[in-house]
Amino acid sequence: MGIKLKTPEQIEGMRVAGRLAAEVLEMIGEHIVKGVTTEELDRICHEHIVKVQGGYPATLNYGGQPYPMELSEQGTPTHSFHPEGFPKSICTSVNDVVCHGIPNKKPLKNGDILNLDVTVIKNGFHGDTSKMFVVGEATNQAKKLIQVTQESLYLAIDMVKPGARLGDIGYALQKYVEKHGYSVVREYCGHGIGEVFHEEPQVTHYGRPGTGVELQAGMTFTIEPMVNFGKRNVKLNRKDGWTVNTKDRSLSAQWEHTLLCTKTGVEVLTKRQEEHF
Numbered sequence: 289m290g291i292k293l294k295t296p297e298q299i300e301g302m303r304v305a306g307r308l309a310a311e312v313l314e315m316i317g318e319h320i321v322k323g324v325t326t327e328e329l330d331r332i333c334h335e336h337i338v339k340v341q342g343g344y345p346a347t348l349n350y351g352g353q354p355y356p357m358e359l360s361e362q363g364t365p366t367h368s369f370h371p372e373g374f375p376k377s378i379c380t381s382v383n384d385v386v387c388h389g390i391p392n393k394k395p396l397k398n399g400d401i402l403n404l405d406v407t408v409i410k411n412g413f414h415g416d417t418s419k420m421f422v423v424g425e426a427t428n429q430a431k432k433l434i435q436v437t438q439e440s441l442y443l444a445i446d447m448v449k450p451g452a453r454l455g456d457i458g459y460a461l462q463k464y465v466e467k468h469g470y471s472v473v474r475e476y477c478g479h480g481i482g483e484v485f486h487e488e489p490q491v492t493h494y495g496r497p498g499t500g501v502e503l504q505a506g507m508t509f510t511i512e513p514m515v516n517f518g519k520r521n522v523k524l525n526r527k528d529g530w531t532v533n534t535k536d537r538s539l540s541a542q543w544e545h546t547l548l549c550t551k552t553g554v555e556v557l558t559k560r561q562e563e564h565f
């Protein structure tokens with residue numbers, strides 16, 4: 289089929305949705321303190337998205353069907369089944385949770401690290417972004433993992449321009465992570481995004497140079513590396529059908545942006561005020 293390029297009107301819609309998703313992450317930071325529960329964070333984000341932004345949280349009840357972005361070890365889709373759909377409005381992945389953590393009633397404690405992943409739908413368009421937060425004071429080890437993961441996202445973003453290939457971007461990201469002794473999760477990846485939450489292409493955070501989709505101006509997609517302190521292997525929680533942990537229970541970090549490939553390079557549609565691209 290091939291990847292559809294966004295029209296100028298669609299790009300404008302993506303800018304609006306992206307900005308709103310970024311705003312949720314800007315808004316929630318001050319609430320992430322010792323003792324708060326991830327359920328409370330979910331409630332605050334939900335209210336903000338629905339009441340303040342006039343949007344809708346894309347994750348709520350998402351995927352009561354095969355989840356298309358899940359890959360087998362070999363990189364082919366496995367389509368694991370989530371009959372219920374995701375039950376909350378954001379994902380909160382704490383410590384050794386890699387992704388798709390479900391907000392719950394457990395209070396956060398000093399030293400916890402967590403990824404908060406928000407996807408806002410506004411006027412039919414999706415903005416998808418996530419960021420790491422630290423509760424109180426984290427260990428230097430944890431802080432380093434968070435920083436290297438963010439740097440890996442930034443170096444990948446820097447490579448985005450027409451003609452760049454996804455295999456080259458994934459390769460560079462993976463090399464950077466592994467140079468620091470960490471590992472890249474293979475089972476989940478970035479994705480095309482627009483009026484559909486997850487669409488072509490799959491954006492893996494590993495790759496082979498000189499391979500993969502060639503980017504073109506007008507493509508919108510996410511890059512969202514998940515990086516483990518220990519081994520890359522992950523384990524899906526069979527009870528809730530969603531939560532993904534590191535198999536060795538080591539810490540994991542993730543950062544995500546929604547991007548537009550422009551004629552000259554890249555526009556970060558989910559840029560926060562603290563960031564400069």
Ligand code: MF3
Nearest residue numbers: 347350351374388405407416
């Ligand atoms: N926001 C996630 C992503 O970056 C997807 C979450 S799907 C959910 O693609 F159902 F787990 F919420």
Ligand code: CO
Nearest residue numbers: 416510512544
């Ligand atoms: Co995403």
Ligand code: CO
Nearest residue numbers: 405416417544
């Ligand atoms: Co996301």
